[in-house]
Amino acid sequence: MNQTIGLSAAGLLFLLLAWGGIAGVTAYCFYRLLKTRDRTR
Amino acid sequence: MSRPRSDPLALPREAWASRLGLILAMAGNAIGLGNFLRFPVQAARNGGGAFLIPYFVALLLLGIPLMWVEWAIGRHGGSRHGHGSTPGMFQALGRSRAIKYLGVLGLFNPLVVLVYYTYIESWTLAYAVFSATGRYSGLTTREEMGRFLTSFQGWSESLHFPNGIETAYVFMLLTLGLNVLIIYRGLVGGIERLAKIAMPLLFVFATVLALRVLTLGVPDPSHPERSVSAGFGYLWNPDFSKLSDSTAWLAAAGQIFFTLSLGMGTIHCYASYLKRNDDLALTGLTTSMTNEFAEVILGGSIAIPIAVAFFGIPETRAIAAAGTYDLGFQSMPIIFQRLPLGHLFGALWFGLLFFAGITSSVAMAQPLVAFLQEEFGFARRRAVLVVSAGVFVLIQPVVFLRPVLGEMDFWCGTIGLALFALIESILFAWVFGIDRGWEEITRGADLRIPRVFRHVIRFVTPLYLLFLFGFWTKQDALPLLRMEGVAAADRPTIMMTRLLLLALLGLFLLLIGHAWRRRTARGTT
Numbered sequence A: 001m002n003q004t005i006g007l008s009a010a011g012l013l014f015l016l017l018a019w020g021g022i023a024g025v026t027a028y029c030f031y032r033l034l035k036t037r038d039r040t041r
Numbered sequence B: 001m002s003r004p005r006s007d008p009l010a011l012p013r014e015a016w017a018s019r020l021g022l023i024l025a026m027a028g029n030a031i032g033l034g035n036f037l038r039f040p041v042q043a044a045r046n047g048g049g050a051f052l053i054p055y056f057v058a059l060l061l062l063g064i065p066l067m068w069v070e071w072a073i074g075r076h077g078g079s080r081h082g083h084g085s086t087p088g089m090f091q092a093l094g095r096s097r098a099i100k101y102l103g104v105l106g107l108f109n110p111l112v113v114l115v116y117y118t119y120i121e122s123w124t125l126a127y128a129v130f131s132a133t134g135r136y137s138g139l140t141t142r143e144e145m146g147r148f149l150t151s152f153q154g155w156s157e158s159l160h161f162p163n164g165i166e167t168a169y170v171f172m173l174l175t176l177g178l179n180v181l182i183i184y185r186g187l188v189g190g191i192e193r194l195a196k197i198a199m200p201l202l203f204v205f206a207t208v209l210a211l212r213v214l215t216l217g218v219p220d221p222s223h224p225e226r227s228v229s230a231g232f233g234y235l236w237n238p239d240f241s242k243l244s245d246s247t248a249w250l251a252a253a254g255q256i257f258f259t260l261s262l263g264m265g266t267i268h269c270y271a272s273y274l275k276r277n278d279d280l281a282l283t284g285l286t287t288s289m290t291n292e293f294a295e296v297i298l299g300g301s302i303a304i305p306i307a308v309a310f311f312g313i314p315e316t317r318a319i320a321a322a323g324t325y326d327l328g329f330q331s332m333p334i335i336f337q338r339l340p341l342g343h344l345f346g347a348l349w350f351g352l353l354f355f356a357g358i359t360s361s362v363a364m365a366q367p368l369v370a371f372l373q374e375e376f377g378f379a380r381r382r383a384v385l386v387v388s389a390g391v392f393v394l395i396q397p398v399v400f401l402r403p404v405l406g407e408m409d410f411w412c413g414t415i416g417l418a419l420f421a422l423i424e425s426i427l428f429a430w431v432f433g434i435d436r437g438w439e440e441i442t443r444g445a446d447l448r449i450p451r452v453f454r455h456v457i458r459f460v461t462p463l464y465l466l467f468l469f470g471f472w473t474k475q476d477a478l479p480l481l482r483m484e485g486v487a488a489a490d491r492p493t494i495m496m497t498r499l500l501l502l503a504l505l506g507l508f509l510l511l512i513g514h515a516w517r518r519r520t521a522r523g524t525t
Helices: A009-035 B019-030 B038-045 B048-081 B086-091 B105-133 B142-152 B166-184 B186-214 B228-236 B240-244 B246-259 B266-271 B281-301 B303-311 B313-322 B324-337 B342-376 B380-400 B403-442 B452-481 B488-522
Strands: none
Touching: A009 B048, A009 B228, A009 B281, B019 B186, B019 B266, B019 B281, B019 B342, B038 B048, B038 B228, B038 B246, B038 B281, B038 B303, B038 B313, B038 B324, B048 B086, B048 B228, B048 B240, B048 B246, B048 B266, B048 B281, B048 B403, B048 B452, B086 B105, B086 B342, B086 B403, B086 B488, B105 B166, B105 B324, B105 B342, B105 B380, B105 B403, B105 B488, B142 B324, B166 B186, B166 B342, B166 B380, B186 B228, B186 B281, B186 B303, B186 B342, B228 B303, B228 B313, B240 B246, B246 B281, B246 B403, B246 B452, B266 B342, B281 B303, B303 B313, B303 B324, B313 B324, B324 B342, B342 B380, B342 B488, B380 B403, B380 B488, B403 B452, B403 B488
16 A cells, blocks of 8 residues: 555545445435335334 | 333333434444544555455445344334343244343343443543543643543543542543433433434534544645645555455454444344334435445544544554554544644544444443333333443443453453354344245335345355354454463453353343243233
8 A cells, every 4th residue: 555645546446436335325325215204103 | 111010011112203213323323433433443454445345345245234134133023022122032033942042142242332331432521521621731642642541541640630530430420320311211202312413413523523634734744744645545545465364354344243233232122113014124224324424434534534644654553553542532632732723623523422422322221221121011210220220330340440341342342242143143044034034124125125135144144244253253262261461460350350241141141031931920922
């Protein structure tokens, strides 16, 4: 791991994939929750 | 809601007021100190960005499937059989009368973890106050902050805490009192209300801190190599050579396991307050992803990047090697002192950890409260007082005897969780049966779960857990059992802790047996 030049292109790619993936799935889950009826009440 | 002693199943159980409340409470249960301290340290140690490969593999094959299993066991045991704790839930999965005893770890693990976790949680509350009031102002090295921490804990003497452990004890009492108050108010009025206040605050605090870190740039121009960019590079630049080492795969599986609060009995308990046809597929996945958001996006953007920006990579590596307490309680306070409005950011950091802690600790108490309510007919408030008294007694050795916390953490917070998860995964897929299990997971689902997870739950997750449990036993448990590397002065305390834990485990087994004899006598099995 290159630890002196900062965030490398590969590091940025991993970061964006991880953040994008998690944020995307989380947003999708909340979107689906909003679209379905809350039967817990 | 209390029930008459004569028939614990006569009245309906408590229920969540809303799905949002349930999601926030479940996410609060999962999001703990580990999201902000343990994850970045594990990632930095085990390959940076490449660590995310075994991490996501473990999330898909171990974390999410086991999370669904725990939700399903909880909803099945609660909605059909009126049990909020795992002895009764496990008994509902099979015919053998011995199965209920396997659920003992769903009482034993959360109680013991609750005991030492409450103490650590009280440190975060204390440090939030210390930050806001400038109590550690002027301490600018890790050594000085280390002495501040140990004198606060009463392990060393210093001018900072001339009364020894008194301050730590007061904060412990305050934290325990807050937990008791919340649980005392019940599922909706206490736990759900706490989650609706604390979780948004937690995300606001974490976002403010992450944005502050992201805008730091190079804090000291004389050290251009110490930058936030270098911090993100340290955490994210992939080192693929680590993937050929089993350590990274085990660390990733362990992190997923701990971060989702699996093997604890808390998810089961919260899920037991669902109705029979309530969705658990989408709701469960949402809570897991909320936890991942807090961990990977927010947790990965605060502690390690800011440590690199102020200390540089070699010292951050030493901090990471020293462990999460060093990072959280020694290094971060020094960093915040170097920032404008450092008192405020320090208070936000420890406030964030406190909210993460308290939403987890109330979850650990709930299975015990439910056990006393449902198996012994206790009114809720009486059950809360009994559990609180138990925690108060058991926390004394944690506060006053230094080796106790680590010993409890290993046996109940690591090995015990893995063993419990292994047992439940086998019970669910092979005793209850994967056909009934799959029907339980997918009934009422607002999300179509890919059928491949049926096979994952049946074969892959139990094998994953077996491997994890076997590895931890071989690598850590056996040497620890033999007390290898333990100072002679600590050995009597460690032996006493083990005897205490065994006695506690025996007591829970006796209570389970007694509860079922009562049920048999009443004809309510």
